[in-house]
Amino acid sequence: LSYRFGNTETNETEWKELPGCQNVTRMECDFSSAITEYYDTHHVRIRAERREEVSPWSSIFEIIPYFIAQIGPPGIELQSTNGAIKIKVSPPEANQVRKMWISYLDFKYNLVIWENSSNAEFRSQSIFPTDIIDDLAPDTTYCLKVQATLPLDMKEGLFSPIRCVKTTRKAVSDLFCATNVRVLALNMKFHLLWNNRYKQHVSYNVQYLIGYLKKLPDDYSAKWLNVPGCENITDTQCSFSSIITTVSGFYYVRVQAMSEYNTSCLSNEVKVDPLRTNEIGPPGVKVDISDVLLHIQISPPGGSESEVMREHYDLSYRVLYWKNSSNNEEEIKMKEIKQTIGTVSDLTPSTLYCVKVQAFSEFYNKSSRYSEEKCVRTPGDEILPLVILATFVIALIAVLLVATPLVFALYQAYAKMKYVFFPSCQPPLNIEGFGGQLFSSPYMSTTEEPIANFSIIETVITEEVNQIDFKDYKHSKQSSRDSGNYSNDDDTSGSKMSEEMLEKEIV
């Protein structure tokens, strides 16, 4: 009894004999050598022979090598150091020229580890090609095995052979290691914080690794870089925002502690996915009221540097608003908006409304803390006329206060001006009669001045008395002829005349 295997590929129609599978007496045959194109459809058929008799061909068996292939076991290298196990996994088909799984970077490795004692629990975890298993008890023997998986193909490969290794004791010098390494990130500012039991004479280096390097089979331990500004520091915290150059991509950060004796210790690593690790800070909020609408103005979190956040988070805002009355039973209403300006209508008058806003990213499932509460009172109907009246009265008083001194000052100015340019003088009492006419017409010309025409009669009179009289009379006449002016001479002569007259009477 013998069998033949025939074979075709997708584009070929001829049946070929499978080498090594002709005239076989077993009920199986390995025909791997004939399979070269893993993505092509292959057809296999078989027939039996006995001496000269040949059976008809069997029905065609169709296979696509890639789809039916199984993942083989990976290779493992182990190293027990410092209480932890360093593992290096080499992919299946590691040294083959022609591979079924060309993109070996797609493999995800699954580690199963357990203590080599009775009733030990199996622990399963996902590991990188080069990794460290460190949450182990010291001085204990552990056994482990690894399988390679391809999630997209829904395939889990065969496990590697089981390997057992004993962990060492942890070095005493590790007392000065940085512990509790954690990231605090707010508004895209990243800080690394850690603790140290050993306070003195320890300096730190913060180091980072670009995330994808862990996926490659090469050893990445030499690819850790120092974070600029965080080298040789004594503070137990440092900002590493400078190395987060893009939001697309993971980073790993760790702290290297160095003692005064030049020994160093590496802390645990923290994975940083910039947009997921970051916390969105609260936005700023301002409220304004017009008589029917409450205006809410939101300033995005992060201030001037918020470009990155707005661009990648696609931020929306959740606005909470409620009536702040004495009884706290008012319901809190919520409004979600995408813009930074929102309005609330349907307001009851003369009520105190309070608002607080939260920024959130739906995709990243992140929301910020709430902003501070801002409250504003809506204007009321009864209060409004009072307000108007009060405003009017105040305005009136203000106007009066300003206007009165102003008017007074103006009047004073007017009076002064009038006095200077248009004086009103009172004439002396004894010439009031003359003044009367003059007063009535102050603008009369001088030609119309009443001048008494005195004709001078010069007669020589022998009598002394008469002469004297005449002399005096002359004087007075002369003086009176001069002008309408009343000179002093006149007065004196006038008074002289009266004295003379008195003398005459005496004589």
Add this chain to the structure above:
Amino acid sequence: IMNALGLTQIGLIILCTTTISSLQCNHLHLQQRKLIENSLQLLDKMGEKFPQQCLKEKMSFRFPEQVLKPRQKETVKVVIEEIFQHIFYIFSKNLTLAAWDGTALEQFQNGLYQQIEQLEACVIKKQIHYFWSKEVNRLKLKKYFQKIDCFLKDKKHNLCSWEISRAEMRRCLQLIDKVIRKL
């Protein structure tokens, strides 16, 4: 009647869980758009303009565009993940002769890796990969990338082979960009 009730309950539970888990995956394309734009920029940034002397060596690889137009729209996510995985693999080694900007290349790879992880979480959650794993078009896609891999190996990863591959990958990302914009 009891059976019907039981089925309804199960149906509701499945509906609820898929709705909840699909919330993040539904908006994935918005994030992917920004990431692909970024990747294209970096791909341009890492090297110079296509060298004239390499024109004569140009190959036609014929990307199977039908993979980006699947019957089920959801499947396109897993297709994109697979394409990113292949591109990530191609740019992972033997780059010395390409003489590209190391920082741009690092950022490009890092961005691709993050997108792959993000897509994978979504794809596995929604079980999109179930049908894709046995799709015939998937084989066409694998053959395409196998061609490029063989081309690079044959030319011993020299400068021209790298520049041609880079131009080809650029075309690939642009096609993905176009598809994502339509989502």
